[in-house]
Amino acid sequence: MRHFLLLLFFHISFVDNSLVPRIKRQSDVGSNAETNGNGDTVLTDASTQHFKSPDGVVGMNVSSNGNSSGIGSSNIKTSAGGNVGDTNIDNVANVMSVGDNSNSYSDIFAAVEGEKFTSNVVQQGRVAGQGATLSNVNGGSSMQNHNGEKKNGFSYGNAGGTGSIDTEANVQTQQSMSWDQLLARLMASATASGVGSSQSNVDMGTGSGDKNITISGLVSGLNSNQGIVNSLVKGNGMINGTSEEIVGTMYGVASGKGNSTLVGASSIVSNQSSSLGEIQAFGNSNAFSSGNTSVNLMSNTNILDDTGLGVVHIDGKGHGTDNYVVASNGLKFVNAENDAAFMGSGNVKGIGSDQNSNASQTVETAVDPSGVVKIIARSNGQSMSHDGKNASLTFNDNGLVGGWRNSSYSGYANGVGSANGKDSNVTGQGFVEMNGDSMNGNSSMQAFGTGSGIISADTKAVLNVEENGVQRNGTVNGIASADGNNTHVESLSVISNIDGFETVNNYQKISSSGAGASSVSASSSTIFKRKKRYSVLAKILKK
Numbered sequence: 001m002r003h004f005l006l007l008l009f010f011h012i013s014f015v016d017n018s019l020v021p022r023i024k025r026q027s028d029v030g031s032n033a034e035t036n037g038n039g040d041t042v043l044t045d046a047s048t049q050h051f052k053s054p055d056g057v058v059g060m061n062v063s064s065n066g067n068s069s070g071i072g073s074s075n076i077k078t079s080a081g082g083n084v085g086d087t088n089i090d091n092v093a094n095v096m097s098v099g100d101n102s103n104s105y106s107d108i109f110a111a112v113e114g115e116k117f118t119s120n121v122v123q124q125g126r127v128a129g130q131g132a133t134l135s136n137v138n139g140g141s142s143m144q145n146h147n148g149e150k151k152n153g154f155s156y157g158n159a160g161g162t163g164s165i166d167t168e169a170n171v172q173t174q175q176s177m178s179w180d181q182l183l184a185r186l187m188a189s190a191t192a193s194g195v196g197s198s199q200s201n202v203d204m205g206t207g208s209g210d211k212n213i214t215i216s217g218l219v220s221g222l223n224s225n226q227g228i229v230n231s232l233v234k235g236n237g238m239i240n241g242t243s244e245e246i247v248g249t250m251y252g253v254a255s256g257k258g259n260s261t262l263v264g265a266s267s268i269v270s271n272q273s274s275s276l277g278e279i280q281a282f283g284n285s286n287a288f289s290s291g292n293t294s295v296n297l298m299s300n301t302n303i304l305d306d307t308g309l310g311v312v313h314i315d316g317k318g319h320g321t322d323n324y325v326v327a328s329n330g331l332k333f334v335n336a337e338n339d340a341a342f343m344g345s346g347n348v349k350g351i352g353s354d355q356n357s358n359a360s361q362t363v364e365t366a367v368d369p370s371g372v373v374k375i376i377a378r379s380n381g382q383s384m385s386h387d388g389k390n391a392s393l394t395f396n397d398n399g400l401v402g403g404w405r406n407s408s409y410s411g412y413a414n415g416v417g418s419a420n421g422k423d424s425n426v427t428g429q430g431f432v433e434m435n436g437d438s439m440n441g442n443s444s445m446q447a448f449g450t451g452s453g454i455i456s457a458d459t460k461a462v463l464n465v466e467e468n469g470v471q472r473n474g475t476v477n478g479i480a481s482a483d484g485n486n487t488h489v490e491s492l493s494v495i496s497n498i499d500g501f502e503t504v505n506n507y508q509k510i511s512s513s514g515a516g517a518s519s520v521s522a523s524s525s526t527i528f529k530r531k532k533r534y535s536v537l538a539k540i541l542k543k
């Protein structure tokens, strides 16, 4: 490990003996630059320059630069500043990286020319390896004019992860300031891949005065049986004068035998004295199965000047005799007018004895730049048995919008089914979908049983959607049961509401080749919809 330190200090006085007394003045000019690094390879460079132009303007400029690379860790600390008379400028940049192959770089340029200030601070940390990696940058600038007024700018960033196969972290900031202009850019990404688990995170911010932006995100995943888990988080942002742009992205996959889990959360913030804009995103899924499982997460959030958008997708699957999948995700939009939440969630649980039984749950939540909300929660599953063990399935899907443009609404679909007999199977599908002003939904459950003795198939479907401020609730259920030799029982319950039209189907069937007893019972309660026709009629009558 090598250590390099470069230190420069200069001081000069320019005495201007002009013949015109008005412009006769004396300016003290001072500057300092320091760069200090640790690593296996360290390059440092610093310089200062003081000058007076032919028209009498006195100035100084200073630069400080370092690039350090190391196995295990590296760091670089630079500072550069100076003064011309009683105006002064100071800058610092500290970069540290920890991991197998690490690189830390920083570069500062600062100048004062008469009343004009310039500073440019660049920081960069990169690291790649296995296990845990981390890159951290932290810097800033401060300026003071001859009236004693001050301006400050800052940039910080952290990116890191853990994963037994591969991890990479990268963070970069650039902050260019003059007295009345700011161009600040940030970028960070972290990716990790591991056996059984991985985690990636970023956290960064930049700004000056009453305006700043921050980005943070974390994705973490597990598999209980040494499956592969990949995670990625990245963000970038820019402030350029009065315009700004902020982007946050999350991605994750966990799969393998046994249980898989993913959790992700992110936030992007535009913090200004006039308004605060924040978009949060989260996603969570757990898939439990006797066989294989997989869970996936994708998310993107974006603020561009006064508009924002968000999209989060999460899904989980199980493929084995017993499956249980839970998934939820959401977005939160916070600004001066709104504190709104958008959420989708669902779960599906199935029990059978056939390895080919399966269950999947998907949730997608999105808000587009014009404010149109789209939430879809969808369940699918099939449970089967061929050895007399009961087959059963349940699912739930929920969508919720809270406090968006003065309205809140929600909907759900759920289903329950079971069947017994030597061979039995239950298949169910459901969804709720909110898309702008419309809400659709479907719940469908079908169960079959075949065998001898007392056997039955039992299904129930529930749907609750809101339309024009009216909550519509429908429930359908039925049971088919029989006692005999070589008997088949079947039950089906379906309820759906698509584009305002409701469909209900409830069907029970029993057949038996021998003598025995059988019974069928069914019930349904729904508010059947005729509103469309009435409203057409009402319009005709009004004419």
Ligand SMILES: *[C@@H]1O[C@H](CO)[C@@H](O)[C@H](O)[C@H]1NC(C)=O
Binding pocket: 047, 048, 049, 061, 062, 063
């Ligand atoms: C000062 O600025 C001038 C013009 O931009 C440049 O040529 C010179 O290299 C700078 N000196 C230092 C020490 O940065």
Ligand SMILES: *[C@@H]1O[C@H](CO)[C@@H](O)[C@H](O)[C@H]1NC(C)=O
Binding pocket: 041, 067, 068, 069, 103, 105, 124
């Ligand atoms: C820093 O040095 C490394 C090699 O040690 C090089 O790959 C990298 O490009 C340099 N960084 C910059 C910004 O010059």
Ligand SMILES: *[C@@H]1O[C@H](CO)[C@@H](O)[C@H](O)[C@H]1NC(C)=O
Binding pocket: 207, 208, 209, 210, 211, 212, 271, 272, 273, 274
């Ligand atoms: C970020 O901006 C807000 C709003 O103007 C301000 O209150 C806050 O002090 C700023 N934060 C930093 C760290 O400068």
Ligand SMILES: *[C@@H]1O[C@H](CO)[C@@H](O)[C@H](O)[C@H]1NC(C)=O
Binding pocket: 240, 241
């Ligand atoms: C910053 O804004 C200015 C003026 O709108 C534009 O000319 C410049 O290209 C922008 N810089 C970047 C890096 O986008």
Ligand SMILES: *[C@@H]1O[C@H](CO)[C@@H](O)[C@H](O)[C@H]1NC(C)=O
Binding pocket: 224, 225, 258, 259, 288, 289
């Ligand atoms: C998987 O999750 C289920 C339900 O929480 C639990 O009973 C089981 O022990 C877990 N399996 C493993 C291998 O962790």
Ligand SMILES: *[C@@H]1O[C@H](CO)[C@@H](O)[C@H](O)[C@H]1NC(C)=O
Binding pocket: 214, 269, 271, 276, 278
């Ligand atoms: C905005 O900045 C202020 C001051 O730094 C801070 O207290 C607040 O938490 C920030 N808001 C957000 C959403 O980060």
Ligand SMILES: *[C@@H]1O[C@H](CO)[C@@H](O)[C@H](O)[C@H]1NC(C)=O
Binding pocket: 256, 291, 292, 319, 355
């Ligand atoms: C489980 O996943 C493994 C690895 O992808 C695959 O080889 C195996 O066939 C899968 N098992 C089932 C029952 O799908």
Ligand SMILES: *[C@@H]1O[C@H](CO)[C@@H](O)[C@H](O)[C@H]1NC(C)=O
Binding pocket: 317, 356, 357, 358, 359, 360, 380, 381, 382
């Ligand atoms: C579940 O299995 C059935 C039949 O084996 C298949 O048609 C369906 O696509 C599977 N569903 C999922 C979500 O894997």
Ligand SMILES: *[C@@H]1O[C@H](CO)[C@@H](O)[C@H](O)[C@H]1NC(C)=O
Binding pocket: 390, 418, 419, 420, 456
């Ligand atoms: C199987 O289903 C039948 C009929 O619904 C029920 O009576 C029985 O308790 C169930 N058995 C198990 C083990 O759940």
Ligand SMILES: *[C@@H]1O[C@H](CO)[C@@H](O)[C@H](O)[C@H]1NC(C)=O
Binding pocket: 384, 423, 424, 425, 448, 449, 450
């Ligand atoms: C479920 O059982 C019925 C009746 O035995 C059969 O017709 C159907 O194919 C079975 N479905 C599946 C997916 O095995």
Ligand SMILES: *[C@@H]1O[C@H](CO)[C@@H](O)[C@H](O)[C@H]1NC(C)=O
Binding pocket: 462, 464, 471, 473, 474, 475
């Ligand atoms: C809708 O029906 C279900 C099932 O009967 C019931 O549990 C629920 O409370 C009902 N919800 C409303 C809003 O009526």
Ligand SMILES: *[C@@H]1O[C@H](CO)[C@@H](O)[C@H](O)[C@H]1NC(C)=O
Binding pocket: 485, 514, 515, 516
């Ligand atoms: C049902 O099957 C058993 C054995 O297969 C037979 O002994 C019995 O007579 C049958 N019962 C009827 C009612 O067919």
